[in-house]
Amino acid sequence: MTLLDLSSLSVALRSRPVLSQVDLEVSAGELVGLIGPNGAGKTSLMRAALGLIPFQGRSNLADMTPDRRARVAAWMPQSREIAWPVTVERLVALGRLPQHGGPLGRLNAADREAIEGALERMELLHLRKRTATRLSGGEQARVLIARALAQETPLLMADEPIAGLDPEHQLATMQIFRELADEGKAVVVSMHDLGLAARFCSRLLLIDHGRLVADGVPEAVMTPENLRSVFHIDCHIARTASGLVLQPTGIAGR
Numbered sequence: 001m002t003l004l005d006l007s008s009l010s011v012a013l014r015s016r017p018v019l020s021q022v023d024l025e026v027s028a029g030e031l032v033g034l035i036g037p038n039g040a041g042k043t044s045l046m047r048a049a050l051g052l053i054p055f056q057g058r059s060n061l062a063d064m065t066p067d068r069r070a071r072v073a074a075w076m077p078q079s080r081e082i083a084w085p086v087t088v089e090r091l092v093a094l095g096r097l098p099q100h101g102g103p104l105g106r107l108n109a110a111d112r113e114a115i116e117g118a119l120e121r122m123e124l125l126h127l128r129k130r131t132a133t134r135l136s137g138g139e140q141a142r143v144l145i146a147r148a149l150a151q152e153t154p155l156l157m158a159d160e161p162i163a164g165l166d167p168e169h170q171l172a173t174m175q176i177f178r179e180l181a182d183e184g185k186a187v188v189v190s191m192h193d194l195g196l197a198a199r200f201c202s203r204l205l206l207i208d209h210g211r212l213v214a215d216g217v218p219e220a221v222m223t224p225e226n227l228r229s230v231f232h233i234d235c236h237i238a239r240t241a242s243g244l245v246l247q248p249t250g251i252a253g254r
C-alpha cells in the first residue's frame with residue numbers, strides 16, 4: 001500500500017529553488033532513510049510533502065484535510081522545542097489529539113495503551129512524571145519520538161530523529177523504526193549517520209542540491225562514487241552478515 005506519493009514536487013524558498021521535480025512513492029513496510037549533505041533539501045522535501053510549506057507538483061498528504069493527514073502521518077520536526085512545562089506522559093498523550101478530533105478529553109483504553117506502548121518503546125517509563133522541559137536534549141528527543149509513536153499512524157516522518165541521542169539510544173531508536181516497518185508501517189527519516197542509515201534502512205534516498213540523485217537499497221546508493229561526488233568523503237564499506245557496514249575514513253582528495 002502506498003502511503004506517501006509525490007510527483008514532480010518542487011520547492012522554492014525566497015525565490016530560490018531548493019527542491020526540483022521529486023517523484024517518490026513510499027509503501028507500507030519500508031524504512032526509508034533520507035540522506036544528503038547540509039542544505040541538500042531533506043527537510044524541505046518532508047515539509048512540502050506534509051503541506052507545511054508551499055510547493056509545486058503533487059503530494060497525497062498535502063491533498064488531505066489536516067484531520068485526515070494527522071491520522072495518516074505523524075511528524076517529528078528537526079526543532080526539538082517543547083513549549084510547555086508538562087509531564088512526559090502528558091506530552092506523549094498529546095500524540096492522541098488526532099484520534100480525538102479536538103481537545104484531548106478523557107483518555108480511553110486505546111489512548112492509554114498507545115501512550116504506555118510509546119513510553120515503554122522509547123524507554124521513558126521511569127521519566128513519565130518528570131517535567132519534559134527539564135530533561136536533557138536527548139531525553140527530550142526520545143519524548144518527542146514517543147509522542148509521534150503514540151499517534152499510531154501508518155506513516156511516520158521524522159527529521160533527524162536520532163541526532164543528539166547517545167549510541168545506545170541511536171541504535172535502539174533505529175531498531176524501533178525497523179520494527180515499525182516490519183509491522184507494516186512506513187517510516188521516513190532524514191539522518192546524517194551514514195553507517196546507521198546503511199545498516200537499518202531498507203531503502204535510501206540520496207538528495208543533492210535539491211535533486212533525488214539515487215534511490216534504492218543501501219548497497220546501490222552507498223557507492224564509493226556517490227559518497228565521493230555528493231558527500232566528498234571516502235569510506236570503508238563492507239558487506240557483513242548483519243548488513244552493510246560503512247565508516248567514513250577521510251575527505252576525498254585530501
Ligand SMILES: Nc1ncnc2c1ncn2[C@@H]1O[C@H](COP(=O)(O)OP(=O)(O)OP(=O)(O)O)[C@@H](O)[C@H]1O
Nearest residue numbers: 013014016018036037038039040041042043044045
Ligand atoms: N526559510 C528559508 N528561506 C530561504 N531558504 C531556506 C529556508 N529554509 C531553508 N532554506 C534553504 O533551503 C535549502 C534546503 O534546506 P533544507 O533545510 O531542506 O536542507 P537539509 O537537507 O534538511 O539540511 P540539513 O541537513 O542541514 O538539515 C538550503 O539551501 C537552505 O539554506
